Amino acid sequence: MEEMVRLEHITKKFGNNIIIPDFNITIYDGEFITLLGPSGCGKTTLLRMIAGLETPTSGKIFLADQDVTSLAPYKRDVNMVFQNYALFPHMNVEDNIRFGLTMKKVPKEEQETRINQVLYLTQLETFRTRSPLQMSGGQQQRVAIARALVNNPKVLLLDEPLGALDYKLRKKMQLELKNLQRGLGLTFIYVTHDQEEALTMSDRVVVMHNGVLEQDASPDVIYHAPKSKFVASFIGENNFFDLDGNKALAIRPQKIQLCKEEDETSAGNNKVKYGTIVDVVFCGTIDKIYVRMDNSNDTVVAYQYLNDTIPWKCDTRVGVWWEKKDEVIVEK
Amino acid sequence: MKKNWHSAVLVSYSLAILAFLYLPLLILTLYSFNDSRMNAVWTGFTFKWYTALLHNRRVIEALTNSLIIACISTFVSTTLGTMAAIALNRYTYKFKGVINGLLYLPILIPEIVMGLSLLVLFSQTGIPLGKNTLILAHITFCISFVIITVGARLEGRRFDLEEAASDLYATPWQAFRYITLPLALPGIIAGGLIAFTLSIDDFVISFFVAGPNSTTLPLYIYAMVKRGISPEINALSTCMMMTTICLVIVSQLLQPKKKSN
Amino acid sequence: MKKGKLLVLPGMMWLAIFFALPMLIVVAVSFATRNSYGQVIFNFTLANYQRFFESLYLRIFITTIFTAIFTTVITFLMGYPLAYTIAFLPKKWQQPCLIMVMIPFWINFLIRSYAWVIILRSQGLINTFLMKAGLIVKPLALLYNDYAVMLGMIYALVPFMVLPIYVSIEQLDKRLLEAASDLGAPPMTAFRKITFPLTLPGIATGSILVFISSLGMFVVPDIMGGAKSALIGNIIQNQFLAARDWPFGSALSIVLGVLALILIMLYYKVLEGQKGGTNNEKELA
Numbered sequence: 001m002e003e004m005v006r007l008e009h010i011t012k013k014f015g016n017n018i019i020i021p022d023f024n025i026t027i028y029d030g031e032f033i034t035l036l037g038p039s040g041c042g043k044t045t046l047l048r049m050i051a052g053l054e055t056p057t058s059g060k061i062f063l064a065d066q067d068v069t070s071l072a073p074y075k076r077d078v079n080m081v082f083q084n085y086a087l088f089p090h091m092n093v094e095d096n097i098r099f100g101l102t103m104k105k106v107p108k109e110e111q112e113t114r115i116n117q118v119l120y121l122t123q124l125e126t127f128r129t130r131s132p133l134q135m136s137g138g139q140q141q142r143v144a145i146a147r148a149l150v151n152n153p154k155v156l157l158l159d160e161p162l163g164a165l166d167y168k169l170r171k172k173m174q175l176e177l178k179n180l181q182r183g184l185g186l187t188f189i190y191v192t193h194d195q196e197e198a199l200t201m202s203d204r205v206v207v208m209h210n211g212v213l214e215q216d217a218s219p220d221v222i223y224h225a226p227k228s229k230f231v232a233s234f235i236g237e238n239n240f241f242d243l244d245g246n247k248a249l250a251i252r253p254q255k256i257q258l259c260k261e262e263d264e265t266s267a268g269n270n271k272v273k274y275g276t277i278v279d280v281v282f283c284g285t286i287d288k289i290y291v292r293m294d295n296s297n298d299t300v301v302a303y304q305y306l307n308d309t310i311p312w313k314c315d316t317r318v319g320v321w322w323e324k325k326d327e328v329i330v331e332k
Numbered sequence: 333m334k335k336n337w338h339s340a341v342l343v344s345y346s347l348a349i350l351a352f353l354y355l356p357l358l359i360l361t362l363y364s365f366n367d368s369r370m371n372a373v374w375t376g377f378t379f380k381w382y383t384a385l386l387h388n389r390r391v392i393e394a395l396t397n398s399l400i401i402a403c404i405s406t407f408v409s410t411t412l413g414t415m416a417a418i419a420l421n422r423y424t425y426k427f428k429g430v431i432n433g434l435l436y437l438p439i440l441i442p443e444i445v446m447g448l449s450l451l452v453l454f455s456q457t458g459i460p461l462g463k464n465t466l467i468l469a470h471i472t473f474c475i476s477f478v479i480i481t482v483g484a485r486l487e488g489r490r491f492d493l494e495e496a497a498s499d500l501y502a503t504p505w506q507a508f509r510y511i512t513l514p515l516a517l518p519g520i521i522a523g524g525l526i527a528f529t530l531s532i533d534d535f536v537i538s539f540f541v542a543g544p545n546s547t548t549l550p551l552y553i554y555a556m557v558k559r560g561i562s563p564e565i566n567a568l569s570t571c572m573m574m575t576t577i578c579l580v581i582v583s584q585l586l587q588p589k590k591k592s593n
Numbered sequence: 594m595k596k597g598k599l600l601v602l603p604g605m606m607w608l609a610i611f612f613a614l615p616m617l618i619v620v621a622v623s624f625a626t627r628n629s630y631g632q633v634i635f636n637f638t639l640a641n642y643q644r645f646f647e648s649l650y651l652r653i654f655i656t657t658i659f660t661a662i663f664t665t666v667i668t669f670l671m672g673y674p675l676a677y678t679i680a681f682l683p684k685k686w687q688q689p690c691l692i693m694v695m696i697p698f699w700i701n702f703l704i705r706s707y708a709w710v711i712i713l714r715s716q717g718l719i720n721t722f723l724m725k726a727g728l729i730v731k732p733l734a735l736l737y738n739d740y741a742v743m744l745g746m747i748y749a750l751v752p753f754m755v756l757p758i759y760v761s762i763e764q765l766d767k768r769l770l771e772a773a774s775d776l777g778a779p780p781m782t783a784f785r786k787i788t789f790p791l792t793l794p795g796i797a798t799g800s801i802l803v804f805i806s807s808l809g810m811f812v813v814p815d816i817m818g819g820a821k822s823a824l825i826g827n828i829i830q831n832q833f834l835a836a837r838d839w840p841f842g843s844a845l846s847i848v849l850g851v852l853a854l855i856l857i858m859l860y861y862k863v864l865e866g867q868k869g870g871t872n873n874e875k876e877l878a
Contacts, residue, residue: 051499052498052499053495053498053499072498072503073495073498073499074498074499074500074501074502074503074506074507075501078499079499079500080496080499082492082495082496084492086490086492086493086495086496087496088493088496088497088511089493089515090514090515099497099500099502099510100500100501103497103500103501103502103503103506104501147500148499148500151500151501338780338781342674342677342678343678345674345675345678346674346675346678346679349671349674349675349751350675350693350694352671352748352751353694353697353748353751353752354697356705356708356709356711356712356748357697357700357705357708359708359711359712359718360704360707360708360711363711373721412603412604412607413604415600415601415603415604416600416601416603416604416605418597418600419597419598419599419600419601420601422597423597423598423601425598425601431601431605434605434608434609434612434613435608437612437854437857438608438612440801440802440805440853440857441805441809441850441853441854442805442806442808442809442810442826442849442850442853443809444809444810444811444826444829444830444846444849445616445619445809445846445849445850445853446612446615448619448829448833448842448843448846449612449615449616449618449619449846450611450615451833452615452618452619452622452839452843453611453614453615453618456618456622456633468611469611471607471611472607472608472611472612475604475607475608476608479604504596504597529699533699533700533701534701535701535702535703535812536702536811536812539830540833550701550703550704553703553704553707554703557703557707557710557816565707566711569704569707569708572700572701572704573700573704576696576699576700577696577699577700579699580692580695580696580699581692581696584688584692584695
């Protein structure tokens, strides 16, 4: 695969704060890669550095093998979809989209063709002359995407674009964005703190924490084989048991089985631990059972599904077990 | 609004004060149409004092001076002030204290101090008093007002729009021209109008830096008042008032509408 | 350094040359003397400042201060209720009413004082009316005294007080008053304990503006006061014109300027203190 973006030893300091100590990554052509992490982990800063809106304190940025580290944003062939869209309020949809083409002095006829194409792509044809101020969040978001895409950038940067939308709309837009990326074959670099979103849309997920790359892998690997306790706990829910040394044992709630105290047979050869149920929470598709383990302060959470036969209640004694193959050892 | 006697008292009191503010001005306007030379007795409605003004060469000269000075001062102060306001809004500066001092002191210090300091400056540097010194002085006190007015409009400025423009291949100048400037324009015009109003109306500072042959309208009015009451003063004052009122209303209409919570 | 930062330079340079520099020269002149032609001679002397402490000038200065205080208090009593009323009007009336109050602000002091001259002078409106009505025989000396000057100053400066107070009241979170009412406070108490304290910054701003303007005022005393009603502004003006004693005039205006500066700095200190206090409360909560 062709290399598209490369970050070499990128560091970023604001005053005396080191936001990003030493970041390295190579992003390939046609990938949908997501930078995932909690607020303040540096993911947006990295994105902005690729766009040219921030400069790294040290390190190099390469775009299609060209060193762009000191290049201004308006000279880079990347475009960004901003978090709150940043649509120009004094221009209508068409003029917003046209802006980049005007700046690059694209001939008028070509401008029209490209604008028409992108309006079709984002289903905004009827909004051509509308003012952004009169549009819903979802519509504004599509204008922002159209405005970026019309310039045929090599890389599209998306800074938490779906954050302001409600749940259903967000789900819909996630699919649309994924299809758009696949259809156009562009490289998408996506930033979000929503791990579900990252897993749904991405070919590759980069989990960040305090400016450090925790793990860089496909969504499947990130979920089932997290390398560190941070990744294991940030992605989905997880239970942890401390082990010797710098390691911990992680087991997903849906892999935990419960059995009655008297009846160990269902556990087979697996070791059973005992505890008391302290809370049962109804979450729609699942029940979350919280068990306080004997002889320790650990609380384990287990998912129980509708077709499980035993309706668990609080203050019941219960046996907790799992298959050895579902265990994951992580660094603490 | 509380609908009880509290509000009745408040409203009446407020109306009384408004009346207090406007009554003298209304009386002045009224008497500019009075036929009588001795103001107080009303003898008839006439425009003759206004027509007399049009034929008064010195009034025309003062008016011309005022307009020229106001136009030049407005242009220069609005340009310098807008540039400064945009920069102050966008960047943080090291010497914030000095900048704030230079910015706000001209407004807070009594005008008389500013006026005489300019007089001292001009005389000690050998610049003869005249239209030029008036222009220089007017620009000086207008700049601060322009910076504050434009600055207030820039408060809602969205740097993300400028970043978006940059992301869309606009050079800094293009981003300024297509994004920052159009959005700031109402504020700039408001600032310009305020500068114009201040210049036309200025008395105290002009008093100190005007030369013998360069009168402005307010200075002319002062000279007339000192010499004695004449209905022409009423007419002239009324004209100035009306001009000021129009300028203020237009400038206020350009201020951003406050969003209701 | 970003090139855009330089944009601030032309404006600031202008102010440095035409505002800061002249002030410095005035300070220098205040320590100078003059010769018989009225020209400034730069020998260092404190004589000008010493003259300030002569009883004549000191008395006028103190009178000016008291006049300024009185003006500030009266304009406050007039301005606060007006600002309050406007701030609680329905939204669409607020801007027009505010413009109405601010229009006199922009019309210069000269015209506004002159309007009162027409009303108050011996052949003015009031006297003519009273004499025609047979209530008096001789015209009243309403003009050219200290009271006329006071009236003129208050009239000139009420708008200065209204705007900052209005801004302060308008920015008040009205839900605080709802909360007060919910907790059992009747309207007057809510005003006393919530509205008034929270609008103190606006009151401070208005008061500073009025007070400093009063200190330097010379137009109003000149037009509406007589020879006996001179305030420090008139004295200063006189030094620069008729008396041609620029060093003394400079000294007086430096005293005036320093007084204004001290007040402004005090005002900022108090304002910072207020803000700091509120922040501390937030942290504690």
